[in-house]
Amino acid sequence: MIKLVVTDMNGTLLNANQQLDHARLAQVLQLLTQQQAYFAVCSGNQYRHLREVMAPLAADNLVYIAENGASIYWREQQIFDGALSAQQLAEFLTAYQAKVLPLQHAYVILTSSDRSYTSYGVAPALIEQASKFYANLQAVDLNQVSAPIKKISLAYRSGTAAEHVASLNTYFAGKLVAHDSGYGVIDLVRADVGKAAAVAFLQQQWQISAAETVAFGDGANDVAMLQAAGQSYAMQNAPDFVQQVAQRVTKLDAEHSGVLATLETLLMQSKKSQEQ
Secondary structure, eight states, X not given: OOOEEEEETBTTTBOTTSOOOHHHHHHHHHXXXXXXXXXEEEOSSOHHHHHHHHTTOOOTTEEEEEGGGTEEEETTEEXXXXXXXXXXXXXXXXXXXXXXXXXXXXXXXXXXXXXXXXEXXXXXXXXXXXXXXXXXXXXXXXXXXXXXXXXXXXXXXXXXXXXXXXXXXXXXXXXXXXXXXXXXXEEEEETXXXXXXXXXXXXXXXXXXXXXXXEEEOSGGGHHHHHTXXXXXXXXXXXXXXXXXXXXXXXXXXXXXXXXXXXXXXXXXXXXXXXX
């Protein structure tokens, strides 16, 4: 029986316009409630942004995994806080300002729970574009940021995401871990933070097994999350390497509510099984 559903957002639950069928999801949430199951949205985006995307939905079994697992919220309460320590942030800023090789030519955004910060001098066009995904983005002296930082986002002018992830992970040597967030952005987080770690946290929180967990994803940063679930689905629109990791591929893509269609089928099958 399904006890936990975890889904990526962009390119998975959401279509290209960052929209979903709220009424249809509300019905799925109700079906999950009937079998005491949770539904977790999992994204690199901030909690505030996720709430805006999911509005007007509200349900006791709806969980928000934000900032690539650095924050987990349930019933409007934070149940996991993976913010960087002041020392970790200071060490990053020292390396960034020294322009060490993995950070050369990087556009940096520091993300807190409700605000985001970038450096003075960043082109207004870049700030305007990033503001679509980062709440209250401000250009400041990064050394003066005092709010707890959940993740550090990095965008590069050239090179592949895989190359940058490998270079950053070599440089920080486990002190911080880089994840490919998709769309050309790399996220740096604490070593114990990530989508798979968030799934493990929820499984332990509610004594849910991997076999009772279903996960959906479409990108490189979803791979570990898919592997943490007993039932894993790559989206039809996912690249081949993600589809090869998952156990199954959805029949429909993100533009046609592939996640919801799959869950409706699974939950109907589960209901029939219980009635027999």
